[in-house]
Amino acid sequence: xxxxxxLWQLFAIVLALALAPLLTGWVNQCRAWLQNRSxxxxxLPYYMLHKxxxxxxVLAHGASPIFRFAPFAVFGCMLLACAxxxxxxxxxxxxxxxxxxxxxxxxxxxxxxxxLAAMDVGTSFGTLxxxxxxxVGFLAEPALLMVIFxxxxxxxxxxxxxxxxxxxxxxxxxxxxxxxxxxxxxxxSFAENARVPVDxxxxxxxxxxxxxxxILEYSGRHLAxxxxxxxxxxxxxxxxxxxxxxxxxxxxxDSFLGLLVAIPMLVxxxxxxxxxxxxxxxxxxxxRIFRAPEFLGTAFLFAVLGLLVxxxxxxxx
Amino acid sequence: MSLSAQLINLFAAVILLLAFAMLAQRRVxxLINLFALQGLTLALSTLVVAFTTGQAHLYGSxxxxxxxxAVLLPWILHRLVRRLEVxxxxxxxxxxxxxxxxxxxxxxxSFNVALPISQLSSTISRGTLGIALASVxxxxxxxxxxxxxxxxxxxxxxxxxxxxxxATSATYGMxxxxxxxxxxxxxxxVIILGVFFFQIRDQxxxxxxxxxxxxxxx
Numbered sequence: 045x046x047x048x049x050x051l052w053q054l055f056a057i058v059l060a061l062a063l064a065p066l067l068t069g070w071v072n073q074c075r076a077w078l079q080n081r082s083x084x085x086x087x088l089p090y091y092m093l094h095k096x097x098x099x100x101x102v103l104a105h106g107a108s109p110i111f112r113f114a115p116f117a118v119f120g121c122m123l124l125a126c127a128x129x130x131x132x133x134x135x136x137x138x139x140x141x142x143x144x145x146x147x148x149x150x151x152x153x154x155x156x157x158x159x160l161a162a163m164d165v166g167t168s169f170g171t172l173x174x175x176x177x178x179x180v181g182f183l184a185e186p187a188l189l190m191v192i193f194x195x196x197x198x199x200x201x202x203x204x205x206x207x208x209x210x211x212x213x214x215x216x217x218x219x220x221x222x223x224x225x226x227x228x229x230x231x232x233s234f235a236e237n238a239r240v241p242v243d244x245x246x247x248x249x250x251x252x253x254x255x256x257x258x259i260l261e262y263s264g265r266h267l268a269x270x271x272x273x274x275x276x277x278x279x280x281x282x283x284x285x286x287x288x289x290x291x292x293x294x295x296x297x298d299s300f301l302g303l304l305v306a307i308p309m310l311v312x313x314x315x316x317x318x319x320x321x322x323x324x325x326x327x328x329x330x331x332r333i334f335r336a337p338e339f340l341g342t343a344f345l346f347a348v349l350g351l352l353v354x355x356x357x358x359x360x361x
Numbered sequence: 362m363s364l365s366a367q368l369i370n371l372f373a374a375v376i377l378l379l380a381f382a383m384l385a386q387r388r389v390x391x392l393i394n395l396f397a398l399q400g401l402t403l404a405l406s407t408l409v410v411a412f413t414t415g416q417a418h419l420y421g422s423x424x425x426x427x428x429x430x431a432v433l434l435p436w437i438l439h440r441l442v443r444r445l446e447v448x449x450x451x452x453x454x455x456x457x458x459x460x461x462x463x464x465x466x467x468x469x470x471s472f473n474v475a476l477p478i479s480q481l482s483s484t485i486s487r488g489t490l491g492i493a494l495a496s497v498x499x500x501x502x503x504x505x506x507x508x509x510x511x512x513x514x515x516x517x518x519x520x521x522x523x524x525x526x527x528a529t530s531a532t533y534g535m536x537x538x539x540x541x542x543x544x545x546x547x548x549x550x551v552i553i554l555g556v557f558f559f560q561i562r563d564q565x566x567x568x569x570x571x572x573x574x575x576x577x578x579x
Contacts, residue, residue, distance in 0.1 A: 220375075221374070223375070227378075342385060349465070352472060
């Protein structure tokens, strides 16, 4: 572990903290443009965070320590995820802390805490949201794991950094299995980030909301942390998708020049990804909650197909 | 592995993907569009095989596939749907997630069955034999699980796509005469089935082929 590696690791975390609300704002702006609405300011998420941090926390009477602890746990999990995923460089001192399977576990831990907190106060909406979140989560996790297994078979390793190194810095080969895995990953990330086909991030309609239903009881800095964590999750998933399927531009090792190139590449890729996300969200309607298992079942199916195709077509390379 | 072999594998994977998409599709018009897309992918894949191996007759097959399966048949089916006014959702007999699970099992079986066969073959595209077999099985499954007439016909045509892919991957395609014969058969089949559709609808006021299960006079 070198000092410069550690510095770049810290820089990547700070970058994640700074860029995540911007990504959320950018997606919201693109969505508004595509839907012919006047767009909210790009920096609105920052203003929201600032406002919420200044406000006092109002706690429900029945709130237990879990309720107060959950926002910090969720925020910590998302920050750890952002630290593990190779955003700028594959030389990450934190990377050995967790491989991709543990990464899925980190997301799972955050989900458990936020669901517990939602059920803690005992309102009907919180419980409903928590249960729906667990339904979506338990279907999304196996699909995500299958996607990761496909990639792990290509790279012969479950470490994210090794997978990215294998895919980015090797002779160009077309992997048909990656196409399947990419589609499955897109499905899963829409479900996990409460985007349109499964949940609508912009609604407070009680019949349909999942994520919003869980955080209704939160206020002040707790709400700010949860909103920031949601932005970080979107950022982490976008970066994971970019790192696994479009790894070009991520620096290998800690050469200063490579990292300088990696930053504008990352911003450009995230900007394009945000436009695509908004486009898909605009073109699709939210499905009923009972269709969500079918949506995620399809994701799982694509991931398994990717694995099978990998075994059939690419095992004799 | 050479670039052309990679391309062939990629196209084969896309064909498998489209076969699953058709299996999951609830709307008739989208189903036909997916079928057209599958035909286009098949034509591209055949073109790559033809270019790589220099087999002249495969260019003919690719052109035939393109004209027939990506343009002509979808156009006829679109016309039929419009004339019959059947833009409703397809009603599968089994629920879609169950169908998909059965589909995965079929894929595993076909991959296993095809693996020893494809090892005997020496063609550049031998790896795709498993996928070809899987698409035949999936199209067959689609015919079984659908109760309306038009999805059944699309399933039948998709099965022919799978057979064509199998022929190309195992032996660089069938002789031109056979291929022309099959193409003509499929075309005539669709036209005759189109006539049938009108007859079925006139008789039962519906295209649900479950009505055909009891044809006896009461």
